Every structure is written in structure tokens, then in C-alpha cells.
Amino acid sequence: MDVRQLQYFLAIVDHGGFGRAASALYVSQPSLSQAIRGLERDLGSELFHRVGRRAVLSAAGEALIEPAREAVRGLETARASVAAVRELREGRLDVAAMPSQAVEPLTTMIGAFSGRYPGVSVAIRAAFTVPDVVELVRTGAVELGLLATAGALPEKEVVSRPVGRQRFVLVVPPGGPFADRGSVRCEELAGQRLIVGQRGTGMRAYVEALRERGVEFTVAAETEHRVAVIPLVLAGVGLTVVTESWQGLARRAGARVLDIEPETALTVGLVSRRTRLSPAAEAFVSTALPAGSREP
Template sequence: MDARQLEYFLAVVDHGGVSRAAAALYVAQPSLSQALRTLEHDLGQPLFHRIGRRLVLNDAGRALVEPARQVVRGLATARSSVESVGGLAVGRVEIAATPSQAVEPLASLIKTFTTAHPGMTVAVRAAFTASSVIDMVRSGVVEVGLLASTEEPAAPGLRFTELGRQRFVLVTPPDGPFPPGHVVQHGELAGRRLIVGQTGSGMRRLVDRIRDGGVELAPIVETEHREAILPLVLNGVGMAVLADSWAGLAERAGALVFDLEPAAHLHISLASRPDALGPAAAAFLASL
């Protein structure tokens, strides 16, 4: 078993097939397939169910994913550590972020980091919930995760750096029912159509709590595309409960933004694995 075989194995897992993995890695498909067969031979058992041209992870394959990520990530960290001896001029940090926090504070964090280290590359991976961010950091898919949660986050083996809190606000079309500066009580949402993210998101949990508190809402519009929420609001489909990281963008687009009472907040944190942090990721955290 070698690192190249593990890298090819993970590429097949992440890209959903041999041909897409080969294209992503810029290698010939027969070479990648041979590397997989050699890996399976070395391990003494297959890693995939082969269904026609499809490869589906079996139990052995699923057991290999996380250790393989740690090996590949560890080698990348070792390489970066050696390269950084001459000064942190180049490198790459990979970050998983939930959608609202990718608007802010991630944009500001990246600006600060790249200003201090202009030769650095930053790759942002999407995660829709805090638990997804934590899983991606724990499994080694990324080194750093930016997440928002209604409670202070905790997970074995991870370090959390608190960045502050974001308040939930109500975003309405410019011709909405509330005058500028009005503080909207939960009860005033009765009969209103709300646009929300998918189950598991902070905004959805707050809307569910408002409804469970006895406020009769109109049918809800649910979308997994967080970037679609503001256009839906501006088109008059409904209102949205969003983290206030969206407030500036919403107001510049012409929407109205209101405080909600009772107030509700999200805890914003960065997650990392203290035992497996490369120089670039360490510099990113230090830039805070």
C-alpha cells in the first residue's frame, strides 16, 4: 500500500467513479483502475461493490476512508512543513463552511489571511450544517471548519475557537408589511409565508420553534440552495429568517431587514484538529 493508491481511492470516493476521478487527477483511467486493484490485493479484500460500471463502497471500503484521509493529509502536512522552513510564501488551506458564515465572517477572514500571505491558496468546501462541518474536519477532508450552532459546539478530538455570535433577523421584500425600524415579534409572523433552508440548519430550527410556540405560519418554502433565498424574498415569494451576516447584502439588494424578538443567536466557531494542522492552516488560525 502506498500514498498514491490511497489518493486514487479517495478520488474515486469523492468524485463518484473511476472516469471522473481520473479526469480530476489528470491520470489515465487504466492506471487508476490498476492502482485500485493493487490496493485491494494488498489489503486482501475488495473495497467496492462493482455494479455494472459503477463502484459502490462496501464495508471494507467505508472503513478505509477516514484512515486514508489521515494518511494523505499527514503527507501533505509533512510536505508543507518542509517547504515552510524557507518561509511561509506558498501553501494551501482547505476550509469547510456553512453557507451563511461563508458570506461573513469567512470573507473577512480570508481577506485578512491573504493580505498577510499573498502567495497562499484558500479552498472553501460547502457544508450545509454544523455537524457536516465537524465531520469534515474530524475525517480529514479539511483542516479548518467554520460553523454556526445554536449551542456552543463540542466534539472529541477537535478544538473550537469562538468568533462571536450572529443574531437572526427577518428579511422582507421592500414592499413588505412592516415599516423600517420596526422590531418584529414572533406573533406578527402569523399567516406569513417563510422561506427557509433545509432541516438541520439554524434558521430552520428557529422557524420550527416559532411554529411550535403556537404561531400559525403559512406554508413554508424550503430550499437547499441558500443563495436562492434572497432572490425569492425580493420576488415576493415570502419572508426569510436569516443570520445577520446576510443583512448588508440584503439591504444593498433592496430588501428590508428587521430585528426579531425574542432574539435568537448562533454561536460562530472555527473547528480544527490540534494534532494534524499544517503550516498554512496554522497561519490561517494565527491570523485571527
């Protein structure tokens, strides 16, 4: 067994099949299949059930995912440690982020990091909920995760470092409801048409909490594509509640951004595994966070 075989195995898992994995790895499908057969011989178990042209993970394959990610991540950390001797002139850092936090503060964080370590590329994985981010970090699919929660930052399976707070704001079209206002009380959203995210997201939790308080509204659109929210507002579909990280983009697009009273905010945190960070991740934390926030 070698790390290359494990990388091939994980590529099949992550890309959903041999063909897509082969394309992503820039190898031929026969070469990929041969490497997996060799890995299966070494382990003495089939990792995939071949169902027609599909490959379905076996129980043994499921059990291998997390140890394989550990091994691959360990090799990447070792390589990064060598690169650190060359002052991080090269390398890669994998970060998962929820949509709003990918706008800010992740953009500013990466800007500061890339300015100091331009040779290290940052790969951003999308994660829509706090459990999604924690799972990607816990399993080693990424090394760092950026999330926001209405409650306490997760501590059970990851190490959390506080980043700051993001309050909720209301985005409305020019000439639409409340467009001549600077703020709105949450009760005034009663009877409005709202654009919401999918369940499990902060923006969805906020409006569901309103409904529990008796503020009734109509869901005009529900979208997993957060980039569609502002265009939907500008098209007159409805209003939307998002975190303040979106306000710059919303205003530049021509929308109006209003404060919501009383203020409600999410706590933003940067999470990592309970293991030693790679030099690139350590440098990212050191560059991105204030000194008092770097240690959990």
C-alpha cells in the first residue's frame, strides 16, 4: 500500500466514480482501476462493489475513508514542513467555509495570508452548515474551517478560535418595501415575501425564529445558491435576511441594506482538528487572527 493508492481511492470517493476521478487526477481510467485493485489486494477486501458501470462503496471502503484521509493529510503535513524550511514558498492549504463567511471574513483572511505567503495556494471547500464544516475538519478533508453559529462555538471534536460577530441585516430592492428607511424592526417583516436559505443555515434559522415568535411571512424563494440571493432581491422576488458580510456586495449591486432591530448576531469561529497544524495552517491562523484569538 502506498499514499498514491490512497489518494486515488479518496478521489473516487470525492468525485463519485472512477471516470470523474481519473479526469480530476489526469490519469487514465485503466491505470486508476489497476491501482485500486492493487490496494484491494493489499487490504484483502473489496473497497467498491461494481454495479454495472457504477462503483458503490463497500463496508470496507467506508471504513477506509477516515484513515486514508489521515495518511494523506500526514504526508501533506510532512511535505509542508519541508516547505516551511524554505519559508513557505510553496504548498497548499485546504479551508472549508460557510457561504456568508466565505464572503467575509475569509476574503480578508486569505488576502492577508496570500500577501505574506504568495506561493501557498488556498483551496476553499463549500459547507452550508456548522455540522458540515466540523465534519470536513474532523475527517481531515480540510485543515481549517470557518463557520458561524447562534450558539457556542463547537468544542467537542475540533478546536475553535473566535473570530468575531456578524449581525443580521435586511436587503431590499431600491423602491421596494422599507427602501427609504435605515432600519426596520423584526416584527415589521410580518406579511413580507422573503428569500431564504436551506434548513440548517443561519439565515434560515433567523427567519424560522421569527415565525416561532408569531411573525408570519411568505417564503418567496428558497435557495442553496447564496450567490442568487441578491439578484433575486433586485428582481423583485422578495426581501432577504443575511449577515452583514454581504452588505458591501449588496450595495454595490444597487440594493438597500437596513439594520434589523433588535440586533441579532452570529459568532464566527475558525476551527481545526485536535492535532498539530501544518506550517501553512499555523501561518494562516497567525496572519488571520488577532494575537489573543490564536490560542483556543
